[in-house]
Amino acid sequence: MKALCWNGTNDLRVERVPDPVLVNPHDVIVKVALSSVCGSDLHLIDGYVPTMRPGDIIGHEFLGEIVEKGPEVRYLNRGDRVITVSIIGCGHCGHCRHGESSLCDNSNPNPEHARTAYGHCGAGIFGYSHAFGGYAGSHAEYIRVPYADFNAFRVPEGVSDEKAVFVSDAVPTGYMAADMAGIKPGDVVAVWGCGGVGQMAMRSASLLGAERVIGIDRVPDRLRAAQMKAGAETLDYSRVDIFDALQAMTGGRGPDVCIDAVGMEADSGSNAVEDFYDRAKQAVGLQTDRPAVLRQMIESCRKGGTLSIVGVYGGLIDKFPMGAAMNKGLTFRMGQQNGQRYAERLFGHIRNGELDPSYLMTHRLPLDDGPQAYRMFKEKADDCMRVVFAPQG
Amino acid sequence: MASNSLTGRGRWPQPDSLLSGLGSGLAGAGPGGAATGGRWLAMVGGTALGVLGLQRSGWGGAVMALGGAGLFAAGALGLRPFGERSLGTAPDPGAWRHQGPATRRRSLTPERTQAVVTIASDAGTIFRFWRNFANLPKLMPQLERVDVLSATESRWIAKSATQAAKGAAKGAAGESAGEVPNWRCVLDRVDEDRLLTWHTVGETALPHRASLMLSPAPGDRGTEVRLTLVYRVPATEVAALLGVTPAGQAEEALRRLKQRVETGELSTIERQPRGGTSGPFREATE
Numbered sequence: 001m002k003a004l005c006w007n008g009t010n011d012l013r014v015e016r017v018p019d020p021v022l023v024n025p026h027d028v029i030v031k032v033a034l035s036s037v038c039g040s041d042l043h044l045i046d047g048y049v050p051t052m053r054p055g056d057i058i059g060h061e062f063l064g065e066i067v068e069k070g071p072e073v074r075y076l077n078r079g080d081r082v083i084t085v086s087i088i089g090c091g092h093c094g095h096c097r098h099g100e101s102s103l104c105d106n107s108n109p110n111p112e113h114a115r116t117a118y119g120h121c122g123a124g125i126f127g128y129s130h131a132f133g134g135y136a137g138s139h140a141e142y143i144r145v146p147y148a149d150f151n152a153f154r155v156p157e158g159v160s161d162e163k164a165v166f167v168s169d170a171v172p173t174g175y176m177a178a179d180m181a182g183i184k185p186g187d188v189v190a191v192w193g194c195g196g197v198g199q200m201a202m203r204s205a206s207l208l209g210a211e212r213v214i215g216i217d218r219v220p221d222r223l224r225a226a227q228m229k230a231g232a233e234t235l236d237y238s239r240v241d242i243f244d245a246l247q248a249m250t251g252g253r254g255p256d257v258c259i260d261a262v263g264m265e266a267d268s269g270s271n272a273v274e275d276f277y278d279r280a281k282q283a284v285g286l287q288t289d290r291p292a293v294l295r296q297m298i299e300s301c302r303k304g305g306t307l308s309i310v311g312v313y314g315g316l317i318d319k320f321p322m323g324a325a326m327n328k329g330l331t332f333r334m335g336q337q338n339g340q341r342y343a344e345r346l347f348g349h350i351r352n353g354e355l356d357p358s359y360l361m362t363h364r365l366p367l368d369d370g371p372q373a374y375r376m377f378k379e380k381a382d383d384c385m386r387v388v389f390a391p392q393g
Numbered sequence: 394m395a396s397n398s399l400t401g402r403g404r405w406p407q408p409d410s411l412l413s414g415l416g417s418g419l420a421g422a423g424p425g426g427a428a429t430g431g432r433w434l435a436m437v438g439g440t441a442l443g444v445l446g447l448q449r450s451g452w453g454g455a456v457m458a459l460g461g462a463g464l465f466a467a468g469a470l471g472l473r474p475f476g477e478r479s480l481g482t483a484p485d486p487g488a489w490r491h492q493g494p495a496t497r498r499r500s501l502t503p504e505r506t507q508a509v510v511t512i513a514s515d516a517g518t519i520f521r522f523w524r525n526f527a528n529l530p531k532l533m534p535q536l537e538r539v540d541v542l543s544a545t546e547s548r549w550i551a552k553s554a555t556q557a558a559k560g561a562a563k564g565a566a567g568e569s570a571g572e573v574p575n576w577r578c579v580l581d582r583v584d585e586d587r588l589l590t591w592h593t594v595g596e597t598a599l600p601h602r603a604s605l606m607l608s609p610a611p612g613d614r615g616t617e618v619r620l621t622l623v624y625r626v627p628a629t630e631v632a633a634l635l636g637v638t639p640a641g642q643a644e645e646a647l648r649r650l651k652q653r654v655e656t657g658e659l660s661t662i663e664r665q666p667r668g669g670t671s672g673p674f675r676e677a678t679e
Contacts, residue, residue: 005668015668023665024658055669072657092655094513094614106652109660124660136665144665147656 002391003057003140004370009047012371017057020136020144025072028148030064030082034165035138036361036388037061037377038086039195040312043264044129045374048288049314051113051130059139059389060086060126061169063161066152067142075149081161082152084145085339086169088124088135091150102336107147108133117315122336139370141391153343159350165388166196166357167346172339173310174200174261175346180333181257181308183208188250190214190300191232192293193261194222196360196386197310201259202230203355210257214249216242218269221383229359237269246300254302263311264289268296281318288315298325309334363387504631505623508643512651513615516586516607519654523605524589526578531653532646535635537573545580551635574599574634598634600625620647 003017020029038061043049045058066080076082089101096104104123108114111121113131124146127137136143145152155164174197183189189205191198194217202213215226218238226232235245246255267275267290278290297307298321307330325332349355362385365373373387512519522528526547530536540548551574576597581590592602606619622639624631632638637645652659 001666003666003668007669013668017666017668020666021664023661023663026656026658053667053669055667057667090652090656090660092513093651094511097513106656107660109662111648133660134662136662136667140666146660 001141002367003136004059004367004389005054006044006052006056006058007054010045012045012058012374014368014370015055017140020140020142022068022070023144024146025070026147026149027070028066028073028076028145028152029068030062030084030143030145030152031067032062032064032138032141032143032391033081034064034161034364034388034390035059035062035140036165036168036170036196036386037374038169038386039193039197040128040263041374042378043312043314045378046265048264048282049129049131051134053130053134056127056129056134057136057138057140058127059137060128061165062126062138062143063155063165063168064143066148069148073148076152076154080152081155081164083155083164083168083343084126084138084143084148084152085172085337085343086126086128087336087339088126088133088146089150089340090147091340096150096340099338099341100335101150101338101340110134125336139367139389139391141367150340153347156347156351159347160358162358162361162388163350163356164347166200166360167339167343167350169337169339170196170360170386171200171204171346171355171357172342173197173337174202175204175342176335176337176339177201177259177261177308177310178204178208178210178257179342180335181205181259181306182333183210183257185209186211187256188212188214188253189257189259190216190246190255190297191259191261192216192266192297193263193311194219194226194230194232194234195261196357198222198259198261199225199230199360199385200355200357201261201310202226202232205257205259206231207349207354212249214246214255219380222380222385225359225385229356241270242296243300250302254300254305256302257306257308258297258301260293260297260307260309260311262293264313266290266293266311268292277319287318289313289317291317291320295319295321298328298330301328301330304329304331306331306333310337312336360386361388364390366393367391503623503625504628504639505621506628506639506643507619507621508640508647509617509619510647510651511610511615511617512654514654516609516616519616519618519650520586520589520605520607522654523650524583529646532649533642534645535637535642542577547578548575549578550575553634553636576600598626599631618647618650 001017001019003015005013005015007013022029041058044052063083066076066078066082069076069078087102088107089096089104090106093105095101102123107124108121109124110130110133114121117131124133124135126135126143127139178189178201183205187210189210191201191205191213194215198215202215205213213232215223215230215232215234216237217223217226218236223234223236226234235242274292278292281287282290293311301307309332346355362383363373365387367389370389376382376384377387526539527541529539535551537550537552542548553573576593576599577595578591579594581592582588586607588604588606590602590604593600601622601624603623604621608617610617620643622643624639628638635642649659
């Protein structure tokens with residue numbers, strides 16, 4: 001089959017690889033119909049996530065049809081149209097049982113990397129480096145899905161492929177960001193990053209009762225989409241001072257909830273010295289992640305407010321304003337998404353018309369265009385929010 | 394890219410690169426404390442020089458900034474440009490063991506290793522699985538099989554280290570040709586759903602005793618499982634014969650036990666497709 005493989009920093013190639021096979025009794029094989037790029041893939045492509053190996057198939061947000069199933073798969077059948085949560089849970093360990101499947105004890109077959117770096121090991125993720133299990137990704141014609149009964153969800157009738165595919169990752173990530181922030185009526189929620197996850201976080205914040213939602217980005221079409229599609233007010237961080245603007249918009253209190261939908265490759269937009277410092281330290285390996293968004297959130301958030309972090313971080317950061325965070329009494333919530341907990345609820349919102357993620361798909365391309373598509377996505381060219389591949393053509 | 398230089402062999406930052414460079418630099422009072430002064434000097438001096446350099450224009454400023462960055466990096470990475478003695482010269486706490494004629498056995502005392510895991514299951518299920526020693530090759534890939542001889546006795550046959558490592562059918566060093574490590578075990582204590590202890594009897598290259606202890610985890614968290622292995626030969630010798638250190642053996646056994654009991658399978662990426670076959674294999678470095 002055809003697959004999009006990582007072969008080094010900024011080196012993606014479409015290659016011929018063997019078809020996947022059933023290995024474990026709870027596996028299914030999915031024939032991939034749609035597979036989306038994700039902002040977090042850029043961290044892999046840019047070389048910021050260690051433990052990638054040449055030949056690794058990337059991609060983790062996908063929809064398709066089950067074509068084979070293992071002998072112990074109970075609830076799913078051949079022919080089912082399913083989405084699969086990008087972060088793999090076993091469904092049985094303590095974390096999976098408590099709705100924290102991204103912390104699954106069992107799904108990462110290669111726990112040593114994460115244990116060394118993090119103390120404990122989290123779940124396996126499709127197409128997201130060997131620290132997260134080394135599972136082959138979804139930018140391919142077929143993919144093996146382990147523990148399928150727990151990770152794959154039948155798409156309800158009446159929900160189109162274009163809407164459903166994002167329930168794999170972007171929608172639950174954004175929803176979880178809003179959900180774990182504990183939004184209360186009257187809250188003002190600020191979301192850093194108006195890409196796919198940020199858009200979904202903004203919409204979810206409204207669904208969960210936020211009074212006002214403010215989206216922060218510098219890409220004009222993304223800010224436009226935040227206004228038109230996600231119902232947010234927007235701030236362009238390349239034009240205004242974010243702290244001043246947020247205080248002005250909130251009567252000097254600051255937003256009650258600040259959501260990070262950016263992650264480790266952030267820039268501050270306004271403070272050239274800070275950006276130079278972070279890039280220099282990242283370049284010589286003295287920090288792995290750039291925390292400009294975290295610093296802005298800590299500074300801007302209201303006293304006693306909550307920071308909810310779903311942008312991906314990988315390692316160490318520097319100049320983290322812990323004094324401000326502590327003395328302002330901030331609450332930090334963070335984590336990879338626990339989509340298994342949200343998938344049914346999100347399909348419900350989509351069916352009711354309260355949520356339509358299909359506008360994230362600005363481009364639909366064949367897998368052969370993979371390398372160019374990621375370049376366009378990275379450069380945010382041609383108003384690109386998300387490219388979705390159709391590996392079957 | 395810098396992150397790649399840390400990950401060239403597909404690993405996270407390892408001790409003596411990023412983490413320990415920062416970690417030991419910040420630890421201060423630990424065994425490395427005496428050696429960190431120079432590093433702090435390098436880091437603070439480097440920062441000052443860098444800031445001064447950045448404030449100046451022209452080549453002079455650039456050179457100062459670059460020098461400052463280098464000095465900072467040297468300090469942070471533990472290169473100690475101001476030349477204290479290396480940490481490696483600190484007295485080895487295990488040196489007393491080396492007194493007397495040099496032998497392969499560096500340890501005269503039994504080597505004890507313990508691993509622990511919490512399994513979301515009742516103690517009975519876990520106990521029954523382990524109590525049938527014939528199941529243990531599923532948990533210890535270095536075992537070929539375990540024959541249960543009686544209610545208390547069993548014979549354990551290992552794969553040789555080379556078999557375990559490469560799947561080859563050759564005997565390991567230290568074993569006579571065609572022979573693989575094996576031993577006879579007897580059960581000592583069987584405290585249903587709580588404790589199981591056993592030890593080797595008779596002649597074996599790997600004399601050891603072991604115990605599996607189960608206790609309820611708080612709340613609804615399942616069962617805490619402790620596996621203790623006490624080898625009467627050094628870990629290096631165990632590794633030479635079995636292809637795995639005692640610590641590795643214990644950890645892997647519990648990881649597999651947890652997966653077997655909780656999910657009924659072992660997570661794996663074996664036999665999955667990957668690219669990179671069209672060209673020569675390249676490591677993830679630039």
